[in-house]
Amino acid sequence: MKVAILGGGQMGINVMGHLRDSPLLSDVTVYDTDAARLEKLRREQGVTTEASLERILDSPDIPLVFITASNDVHKSLAVQALEAGKAVMCEKPMATTLADAEAMVQTAERTGGFLQVGFELRYSHLYRRVKQWLDLGLLGKIKNTQCTYCTSAWGRHNVWRAAAGTSGGMFGEKLSHYVDLVRWWADDQVEEVYAVAAPNVISYYEVHDNYHCTYRFKSGAVSQLTFMMAPAATFQGDPLQNAVSQQAGDGHMLRYMIYGDKGAAETDVFPRTLKRWEFGEDDWGQRSRWVENETWDPDEDFKWFHNTHDQALDIVRRVAEGEPPMTSPRDALETTRLCFAAEISARERRPVRMDELRIEATQ
Template sequence: MKVAIIGCGGMGNVHALSYVNMPDVELVGVCDTDFKLAQELSTKTGARAFTSFEAMLEETDFDVVSVTLPSFLHKEYTLKAAEVGKHVICEKPLALNLEDAEAMIQCCEQNGVRLFVGHVVRFFPEYVQMKQAIDEGKLGRVGVAHAKRIGSHPGNLRPWFYDMDKSGGVIADLMIHDIDFFRWAVGEVKSVYGLNQRVNDIDYALVTLLFENGAVANLEAFWGYHGPFQTAVEIAGSKGIIRGDSQKSSSLQICKAPSNSDDRRFAEVPQSPGFSSPYDLEIAHFIQCIRDGSESIVTPNDAYKALEITMAALESVRTGKSVGLQLSSKLGEETV
């Protein structure tokens, strides 16, 4: 299968290195308006470098394109690719508003091409294990969850991140990882309340999700942290607690409530999943879905719903009020 990349920044490099190590996949073109970036990626991978999608389309033949551009350009190039029959692997967020997201999904459907969105947290082994623990009832009924995702401000290297109209800020670009994970693991969201403070190099957000099943999750995201990038999750249920912390060598810990046969203490059972790049797993999964027509772990509707919750959080920040969501099946349509 022949693939191409448009956008040769950080995520473009991540996708490219996954492709070049993948059997039966050939990276044939990389494109960026900053030709130096395209040339650098070309040197790393052996793919031809281009300055425009149109030139790459005219001079190469490919089946799939990775859209690893700044978020505000996702719609434009997803539509361009779909209209010429190319499958699309688009980085998250799918778009920066629901109208654009819906147009992207519909365009891909109408042109008979697949659309995949890079919600990569679903491919991190420790997050997969957390969802499995919930699905298997190990935690009982989920009650309260906490998550944080913090790091330096990416605008220091890519100034467009400072522009809310181009990046969506820390909620749309960073917190959306945890928004998607909790919807996947816990269920549909009923209402959202958000706080967000943006000053110079600081973009801090705290968002509370109330789920249809009564669970509550408090999500924290922060750009401007002076330490290393880090994530942490704690999910408490009626039967136990599960924790994950990227700063600990054993990234996942499950604390089970004692049964009658236990010695009345909580037992922490560390689990250290072997490392395999979640991006490699994600992109290989997307390529396999194209090959065999199977449904992806992350559907376009999943990406739309994550964006819908994100937009509700931003609306709550704007109004200072909780924002309700309707339980829906696809693209905001009410279920009967």
Template structure:
């Protein structure tokens, strides 16, 4: 299977490197308007580079286009790839709005191609382990959860992130990881309430989600501009115990269970197991779904729903109001 990568920045480089070492996959080309950046990546991975999407697609018989461009460019290039009959792997978020996401999904279906969105957190071993333990009832029925994702401001190095209209800010670009992950556990969101503080090199958000499933409440924290190392953490409180994960702790996953035996009190998971690179796992899974026709772990509808929740959070922060998604007002419209 031949894959081309559009965008040679951080995520494009990760995608290209993963495809270059994947069995039965050929990294046929990379493309970026920055010719020097594309040339560096192409030389490193032993492929060819192009400066325009159209030039690349005219020259290469690709099966899959992997899109790692800024969010405002996701929709136009997904539509272009779909029109050419190519399967598409696109970085998150799927689009800037649920309406754009729906148009992209419809275009891919109309052209008979698959669309996959890179919500990679579900492929991190730590998060997959938490999911399996929660689903197995290790801490009973979860009523409350908290997750955080904090790091430096990407706009300091890549200016488009600092443009709230382009990136959607910390809630759309960073917190959306945890929105998708919590939806994978608890299903549809009933209501959203958000607070957001922004400034030069600062974007901090607190969001409370209430789910239909057991009326669970989830608190999400995201911070661009944190002066320390990039950190993620999650905590789940259930009817029979608590499950915790913190990327900064030496023991990355812990369970504290009511009346647990000593051997059950702590389960450790490697914090960054190189032999289980989550980006490789994610992309290999998508390639496998194209070959087999199977449904992916993260569907395009999941990706659209995550954008809907993120947009509701942005609206809540701007208005100070709780946004209810049953009768929704997302992007100012009844839904």
């Protein structure tokens, strides 16, 4: 099977690396609108490149495309590829507007095409363990989750990510992963979102660099996400250490607490910890018992955290075997709606009900 990668930047290069491990692939072709980049990829990555999107879309021996271009072109590339009968993996965020994201989903539904959005944390060993505990009933029903995420700034060269028109908002570009995860764990519908953002620390961003966001599910469960970009040092640690080890203790933080009515769990990326508590009750009152405490090998960080590797291979396998996406496009759209609701809430300084977001797909 042949695969095309549309967008040969950093994420495209990551996917190229992952696809080398797929036994189902014979060839990978990369398309990018930047000719110099294609030339560099040929030289440094040894991949085949193609400067014409039409030739990729017309090629019957390319059944699957990975969209790893910048956010502002996701919708156009996805719709064209689906119309051409290709299976599509599209990086998050789905699009820079909700109407564009809806158009992508409608096209997939009308054509019966395969569309999976890149929420690779659903493949993460760390977060899958929490999902397993929930599915086994070990935590009971989720009541409350808290996520604290602090990370370092993007440099000025990454300007499209932080520009209002091309980013689509920090929530989609960066935080869609972290709310998608909770939606997946809770298996519930978000009803209302309230987000506040302080004036930026990073002067050259047009999007927010911080939020406190609270969202409430239909069940009554409440989740909270606190995000801050900028205070953490950027890769100033020991260059011989991998990225997670370099960033541990330098201001980076990515910790969840998940509370159910039968137990609790904690995931903490930088110290590499995963914990579970069981709740019980006796004459004294309610007590908790610490029952699991795991860690993982630094060499396996890529599997335990942003597991784009297994995601890429799973998508190839699904397409080869005619299976549907791991996450339906409608489900991905719900996460996208949550991101836009948070942006509206922060802008208008009020809680936003999800049913306020009427969507009309763009053509």
